[in-house]
Amino acid sequence: MTTPLLALKVDVDTWRGTREGVPRLLALLERHDARATFLFSLGPDHTGRAIKRVFRKGFLKKVSRTSVVEHYGVRTLMYGTLLPGPDIGRREADLMRSVRDAGHEVGIHCWDHIRWQDNVVAQTPDWTRREMKRAADRFAEIFGTPAMTHGAAGWQMNEAAYACERELGFDYASDGRGTHPFLPVDGSGKLIGVPQLPTTLPTLDELIGIDGLSGDNVDQHLLGLTQNATHAQVYTLHAELEGMRLGGTFERLLTGWKAQGYRLDTCRRYFESLDRSVLPRHQVILDEIPGRSGILALQGPVWS
Known part of the structure; x- marks a missing residue:
């Protein structure tokens, strides 16, 4: 019987999450003999500018549930407004390389x-490509090699972003939410990007x-959601949450998943286990999910 795989995807959103949350996660994963995919924010931390989301449907309710100030810290919530946003990639390049060197x-x-x-x-293809190229250039500067994967911030994408992932030479990406790996296509069935490994499980901030x-x-x-799963799972955690408070x-999740028989590994290991020649084609759509404010990229209908 094949050991089921649970891929751990770590979104690192902020400077504090990088310098405090990432080292704690490295120690925790090492203790449990687990590996993960760490996706870094590589430019300025402008977390404070999220204040404009106060007008978004459901945002205040989510903030009241998930103790944003406790998780992110007052100082982080001022970056980009009352305080200049620190350049994460410039300040934490050595730490980022240590993640790779630890086998993640x-x-x-x-x-x-x-x-x-x-x-x-809502942005143009040119805006999208500029943003992705800046991140790709900084990644190559830090690690000395091109990036091979991408996971969109906030699960937010547009069609040009999928195309840009192919242009930049990524092997695969994990940009949205869904149930199983797929090839993204547009409304006419045309392939628009690299294979997608969507996040399959809800996140802690969506549930608490x-x-x-x-x-x-x-x-x-x-x-309970993973107890009787019949296929591999992708779980997204955040350095600012699971890596801190x-x-x-x-840690209880890691212990429980190991007891359920899962191998805790990277998204790349999951990708490499797939027969890419038979991946289904799905449209990608924008819609809401329970526990999260606003719309995000979802695995849509299968294209046949």
Whole structure:
């Protein structure tokens, strides 16, 4: 019987998450003999500019549930407004390389997390390519090799971004939410990007505060979702959450997944296990999901 795989995808959104959350995650993963894919924000931390999301449907409700100030810190929430945004890639290049050297996969999350998440859906192909090229150039500067994977900030994409992933030579990406690997196509069935490994499980910030779930018991809910799964899973965690205040919750998840028989590994290992010649083609759509404000990229209908 084949050991089921659970791919761990770490989104690193902020400077604080990089310098504090990432080292804690490295130690935790090492303790559990697990590997993960770390996706870095490579340019300025402008987290404070997210304040304009206050007008987005459901945003204030999510903030009240998930203790944003506790998780991110007051100083981080001022970057890009009252305080200049620190250049994460410039300041933390050595730390980023240490993640690779510890045996984990590294890739691109974005150049500027807030700029991408709040703008890309409505932006032009030229704007999109400039943002992705800046991130790709910085990645190559830090690691000495081109990036091979990408995971969109906030699961926000447009059609040009999928095309740019092919242009930049990525092997695969994990840009949206869904149920299984697929090839992204447009409304006419034309292939528009590289293979996608969507996030298949809900994130902690989508679950905490709903139906009595808290940091103390949300791991049991997630473990219930994976108990009888018949295919590989992709779980997205955040350096600012699981790498900090929710580290105990994440450790219980790691222990539980190992007890369920999962191999905890990188998205690349999952990608390499696939027969890419038979991947289904799916349209990509923008829609809402429970527990998260706004719309995001979802695996849409299969193209036949």
